Structures are given as C-alpha cells and as structure tokens.
Amino acid sequence: MSNEKHDKLINLIADMEEDEALELTQELIDEGADPTDILEICRAAMDIVGQRFEDNEYFVPELILAGEMLDQMSEMVKPLISDTTDEEDKEDTGGTVLIGTVHGDLHDIGKNIVTFMLDVNGFKVIDLGVDVSPQAFIDAIKENSITVVGLSGFLTLAFDSMKETVEAITEAGLRDDVKIMIGGGQVDEQIRGYTGADSFGLNAMSAVNQCKEWLGEAA
Numbered sequence: 001m002s003n004e005k006h007d008k009l010i011n012l013i014a015d016m017e018e019d020e021a022l023e024l025t026q027e028l029i030d031e032g033a034d035p036t037d038i039l040e041i042c043r044a045a046m047d048i049v050g051q052r053f054e055d056n057e058y059f060v061p062e063l064i065l066a067g068e069m070l071d072q073m074s075e076m077v078k079p080l081i082s083d084t085t086d087e088e089d090k091e092d093t094g095g096t097v098l099i100g101t102v103h104g105d106l107h108d109i110g111k112n113i114v115t116f117m118l119d120v121n122g123f124k125v126i127d128l129g130v131d132v133s134p135q136a137f138i139d140a141i142k143e144n145s146i147t148v149v150g151l152s153g154f155l156t157l158a159f160d161s162m163k164e165t166v167e168a169i170t171e172a173g174l175r176d177d178v179k180i181m182i183g184g185g186q187v188d189e190q191i192r193g194y195t196g197a198d199s200f201g202l203n204a205m206s207a208v209n210q211c212k213e214w215l216g217e218a219a
C-alpha cells in the first residue's frame with residue numbers, strides 16, 4: 001500500500017472519521033493490501049487516540065467510537081487472514097490455549113485479535129472474555145487440558161491483576177502444568193518479571209510464535 005494511503009487511514013481513524021476510514025479500509029482490501037498491515041495501522045491510530053485522551057482533547061465517547069471502528073476493521077480483515085493462512089499452519093497443533101482479559105480491565109480488541117490469530121493457526125482457544133478473576137482462570141485450567149494461559153490487559157492496574165492471577169495459579173498447584181504469556185498495552189521484560197509470567201508478546205503474531213515454540217517443545 002502507498003505511504004500516502006497508509007498515513008491517510010491512520011489520520012482518518014485518529015480523527016474519528018468513521019465512514020471514510022471504513023471506506024478506505026475496504027479500498028485497501030480490494031487492492032490486495034496485507035491484512036496485518038491494516039491491523040498495524042489500527043494499532044498506530046489507537047496510540048494517537050490514546051495520546052489525545054491523555055491530553056484531554058478526547059474523552060470516553062471517543063475511546064468508545066475508536067473501539068467500535070477497530071472492531072469493525074478487524075472483522076473486515078479477518079476473512080483475508082483466514083484465506084491466506086497456509087493449510088500447513090492450520091493443522092491441529094494439539095494444544096489448548098486459555099485466554100482472557102484480567103480482572104478490572106475491559107479492553108478486549110487486542111485479545112480478540114490474538115484469539116483469532118491463534119485459532120487460524122490451528123490452536124484450540126478457550127476465551128474467558130473480559131474482567132476475568134484469577135479463580136475463573138484456575139477453574140478453566142482444571143476443567144480443560146490447558147497448555148498455555150494468555151493474560152491480556154491494557155490498563156496499568158492490569159499488571160497487578162496479572163501478578164495476582166499468576167500467584168493464584170501457583171497457589172492452586174497448577175503453575176508447572178502451564179506456560180503463561182502476557183500481552184496488551186505497554187508490557188515489557190520488566191512487567192513480565194513483575195507478574196511472574198513466562199513471556200510477554202507485543203502483538204498477535206508473537207503470541208502465535210510463542211505458542212508454536214512451547215507446544216513444539218511439549219510434543
């Protein structure tokens with residue numbers, strides 16, 4: 001895609017020009033743009049929206065509209081990702097991934113993209129939704145044959161919820177049975193260490209690659 005269209009789409013989303021943003025997204029899809037590039041544009045636009053929110057230029061309604069736009073755009077690109085995924089990659093990997101947005105956090109667009117990407121890459125995924133308590137993760141690990149737990153969260157307070165969840169899994173005697181990855185927002189190696197998770201991922205593909213690595217090891 002041209003740099004001009006790339007930048008234009010970022011600005012349309014950031015400026016809340018919903019109709020035009022969706023039209024340009026469709027145009028890019030029709031031109032054969034790489035769907036993961038479109039998702040990356042969404043993420044970049046969300047950073048601008050977030051900055052404007054911090055600067056008191058935008059308020060909660062804009063966050064809601066941004067979330068709705070992003071949801072629609074990811075629905076538009078999803079079929080393209082399913083179509084382009086190699087058949088080889090769709091083979092059942094035999095691992096089940098449990099994912100959820102941790103307690104206190106309602107952000108789920110990124111988690112839903114991760115869930116979708118894991119699914120099209122052949123992983124069985126159980127998605128517990130948003131605002132998931134540590135106990136709900138524990139119950140689901142016990143009830144299902146879980147190999148990997150993915151904790152998502154965008155708010156700073158989510159880091160404490162992630163830590164509590166990892167601790168609760170350990171106290172329940174289940175820590176050695178699962179690998180735990182975290183993602184969403186500003187996670188890094190320091191946050192990973194703080195939460196006690198095994199790894200962190202900055203985007204959906206890193207979640208997929210991490211699961212491939214772990215399940216490969218387990219096989």
Ligand code: B12
Pocket residue numbers: 042043046047048049050051053054060063064066067070104105106107108109110111113114149150151152153154155156157181182183184185200201202203204205206207
């Ligand atoms: C849309 C949005 C909302 C929507 C969310 C809608 C929804 N269904 O998710 C709504 C309106 C609900 C919302 C509410 C709030 N929000 Co908000 N929101 C945003 C916004 C603009 C975009 C978030 C987003 O979807 N990004 C795009 C996705 C695709 O990115 P992502 O989540 O990071 O996911 C990718 C990766 O992180 C990774 N990933 C995600 N999960 C996982 C998991 C694993 C295991 C792995 C490996 C990888 C991985 O892969 C994904 C795909 O590539 C951000 C700003 C920003 N910078 O993005 C603020 C932002 C997150 N919100 C913020 C705030 C303050 C709030 C509110 C408190 C506002 C209020 N006063 O009410 C509430 C909190 C509600 C709650 N309890 O959660 C702040 C958070 C500040 C902080 N550090 O804590 C931000 C950063 C804005 C800002 N700059 O101030 N928000």
